[in-house]
Amino acid sequence: MADIDKRLRQLCEQINYHAYRYHVLDDPVISDAEYDRLIIQLQQLEAEHPELITPDSPTQRVGGLASDKFPKVRHPAPILSLANAFDGDAVRAWWARISKLAPAGRKVSFTVEPKIDGLTVVLHYRDGVFVQGATRGDGIIGEDITPNLRTVKALPLRIPVHDGSRRKPPAVPARLVVRGEAYITLANFEEINKRQQAAGARTFANPRNAAAGMLRQLDSRVTATRPITLLTYAVVDTDGLLPRAQFELLEYLRALGFPVTDIARRFDALDAAIAYADSWVDKRARLPYEADGMVIKLDELDLQAQLGVVGKDPRGAIALKFPAREATTQLLDVGINVGRTGVLAPNAVLEPVNVGGVTIERATLHNFDDIARKDIRIGDRVIVKRSGDVIPYVAGPVIGARTGKEKKIAPPKTCPFCDTPVERRAAEVAIYCPNRDCPGRLDRQVGHFVGAMDIEGMGAKIVQQVIESGLVRDVADLYSLKRDDLLQLEGFADKKTDNLVAAIAASKGRPLSQLIYALGIRHVGGVAAEALAAHFGSLSRLLKARPEELESIEGVGPTIAASIVEWTSNPRNRDLVEKLRRAGINPRENVGTAAKAASGPLSGKTFVITGSLTQPRDEIAATIKSAGGKVTDSVSKKTDYLVVGESPGSKLTKAEGLGVTILDEAALKRLLAGKR
Ligand code: IVH
Numbered sequence: 001m002a003d004i005d006k007r008l009r010q011l012c013e014q015i016n017y018h019a020y021r022y023h024v025l026d027d028p029v030i031s032d033a034e035y036d037r038l039i040i041q042l043q044q045l046e047a048e049h050p051e052l053i054t055p056d057s058p059t060q061r062v063g064g065l066a067s068d069k070f071p072k073v074r075h076p077a078p079i080l081s082l083a084n085a086f087d088g089d090a091v092r093a094w095w096a097r098i099s100k101l102a103p104a105g106r107k108v109s110f111t112v113e114p115k116i117d118g119l120t121v122v123l124h125y126r127d128g129v130f131v132q133g134a135t136r137g138d139g140i141i142g143e144d145i146t147p148n149l150r151t152v153k154a155l156p157l158r159i160p161v162h163d164g165s166r167r168k169p170p171a172v173p174a175r176l177v178v179r180g181e182a183y184i185t186l187a188n189f190e191e192i193n194k195r196q197q198a199a200g201a202r203t204f205a206n207p208r209n210a211a212a213g214m215l216r217q218l219d220s221r222v223t224a225t226r227p228i229t230l231l232t233y234a235v236v237d238t239d240g241l242l243p244r245a246q247f248e249l250l251e252y253l254r255a256l257g258f259p260v261t262d263i264a265r266r267f268d269a270l271d272a273a274i275a276y277a278d279s280w281v282d283k284r285a286r287l288p289y290e291a292d293g294m295v296i297k298l299d300e301l302d303l304q305a306q307l308g309v310v311g312k313d314p315r316g317a318i319a320l321k322f323p324a325r326e327a328t329t330q331l332l333d334v335g336i337n338v339g340r341t342g343v344l345a346p347n348a349v350l351e352p353v354n355v356g357g358v359t360i361e362r363a364t365l366h367n368f369d370d371i372a373r374k375d376i377r378i379g380d381r382v383i384v385k386r387s388g389d390v391i392p393y394v395a396g397p398v399i400g401a402r403t404g405k406e407k408k409i410a411p412p413k414t415c416p417f418c419d420t421p422v423e424r425r426a427a428e429v430a431i432y433c434p435n436r437d438c439p440g441r442l443d444r445q446v447g448h449f450v451g452a453m454d455i456e457g458m459g460a461k462i463v464q465q466v467i468e469s470g471l472v473r474d475v476a477d478l479y480s481l482k483r484d485d486l487l488q489l490e491g492f493a494d495k496k497t498d499n500l501v502a503a504i505a506a507s508k509g510r511p512l513s514q515l516i517y518a519l520g521i522r523h524v525g526g527v528a529a530e531a532l533a534a535h536f537g538s539l540s541r542l543l544k545a546r547p548e549e550l551e552s553i554e555g556v557g558p559t560i561a562a563s564i565v566e567w568t569s570n571p572r573n574r575d576l577v578e579k580l581r582r583a584g585i586n587p588r589e590n591v592g593t594a595a596k597a598a599s600g601p602l603s604g605k606t607f608v609i610t611g612s613l614t615q616p617r618d619e620i621a622a623t624i625k626s627a628g629g630k631v632t633d634s635v636s637k638k639t640d641y642l643v644v645g646e647s648p649g650s651k652l653t654k655a656e657g658l659g660v661t662i663l664d665e666a667a668l669k670r671l672l673a674g675k676r
Helices: 002-023 032-048 058-062 088-099 146-150 186-198 207-215 246-256 270-286 301-307 368-374 439-452 460-468 475-480 483-487 494-509 512-518 526-536 539-543 547-551 558-568 571-582 617-626 650-658 665-675
Strands: 072-074 083-085 110-116 119-126 129-135 141-143 175-183 229-238 265-267 291-298 317-321 326-338 343-355 358-364 381-385 393-397 606-610 630-632 641-644 661-663
Touching (some): 032 058, 088 270, 088 317, 110 246, 110 270, 119 207, 119 229, 129 141, 146 207, 175 207, 186 207, 246 301, 265 270, 270 291, 270 317, 326 358, 326 439, 343 368, 358 393, 368 393, 439 475, 439 512, 475 494, 483 494, 526 539, 539 558, 539 571, 558 571, 617 630, 617 665, 641 650, 661 665
Parallel strands (some): 083 317, 606 630, 606 641, 641 661
Antiparallel strands (some): 072 141, 110 291, 119 129, 343 358, 381 393
């Protein structure tokens, strides 16, 4: 037993170390596959000896269901805020005020750090083990979100994390309470909002709200699938010895294994500190997270403590805020785009305005529910925001600037492109144009078809040209494009034309699964398309399929089945299939795909993918298949892994129940990385 305990502890330490190299240092020293082998070993040992599982075990990052609301935690010391300055002069004035309070003649320096716009977290360690994590709350009492924070991979579950160097880490105090910011990167924020919008779901107003929402999930299994990360910058309480200066404190935290910013600098002169802080105004786009300024801190911690607090702000530090990446302007009109699936997405036509150095004329309005909730009206002065490279969005109206002439924005009752009555789908905020042939979305349909059928050399611009010229009114028309027709279009010379005609012709022989996917039937992605192709063997048989037969296919559930029946019962779609057949589209039956990819790091393993991920599911499925894995659409006893993205839903619950291994995208990448 003692041996097993020792082995378990070794494994935990190794895995925590490699997780640290990966998530904090960004510098892994073993392959993802090796990492996964360690995890699997640990999981097996723990399954055999559940009584030996410790709270710092990396397997405990997966999370579970919190009882009810979050319990309250009293912070060991007030979690203070920061006073703001908007220019260098205000920082100098701050120092002029407080330097009088410092002992005369004492030499001081300043540490400058980024001010991360995330969610403040207070992390408690007992004898080096992470035991509790809380939100800031009102600064005195916060909420206990320990299970959620445990899922944050950059957060050390046990310190010191051995960093592989020969340098000895500092001694770990029995009690250590560390403060930091939990956040999501701008790239992840943008990605999440895109997916939320495409799925007709609520979007997050900014990265901080997104991070807060994710961390305050009651089900920490959901948090576990979210890309939350962390930077730490202060010690709230300890019974150990601390460095005497802020700059060294950052190094101390880093040496213990906490993630710490690497752009902090120390200066002897305040002007140099201000200049450094200012230099980040132009460089802020380089930061992967939203920073709303730089914090200038008196480096000497004893002096900081002596200077005390005004209200909720410590006197010894100040935030120099970046100029806002927001502006107000007039909302001139609301335009509507039709997505490929028919989502009608409103966008703002704006009086051009400079937002943080970029002129903005269009911004997203997300969806009509959002417009109503924020009460945005045409003619309003509106606040336009941009963070990082995120698409600009309208945050809300300036109600005080109303003249009474503003016009309310009603969601359209019919599609602005084809007059078809719009539809709302249960539990979605988006409205749809149900007309498959809506001219508003023909370009997307054709674009999707061209991509799915691998028609080489046919980019968005050409798609636009053939539609605008009237040559293509549905996807089947692609196959009647003649050389002479194309030659009349702008930019078409002999060679380009011949290549395109050849590429289109070549696509006629694509496998049936590709064709089924290319049709753009709602909910039918690449995985379902393959299952359908394998089952029916031809389009004409698919057209005749009844719901019961469809649902009997592994990987086709009621939603997909209903969507297919809806599609195939539309006479226009039946005509389209006939037209494709006459055009000579003769898809091969899908045989032998399973055999082809049988070898590879994932061979013999069955995967299900759920939730929205950062890549289209079909791409992820294709990657898994190319590594020898099998992908199905529903979780069963035969499923080895569930790959989860945003909003995983019932598949996750079912998989948990069956003891299926849950992977997030990063874990999948590691698993795949037998190659990496
Ligand atoms: S120091 C005594 N440093 O900004 C410690 N705060 O607007 C006072 N923040 O709620 C805070 N990055 O959570 C400090 N490098 C940083 C920070 C930082 C972000 C947050 C902090 C606070 C908010 C104040």
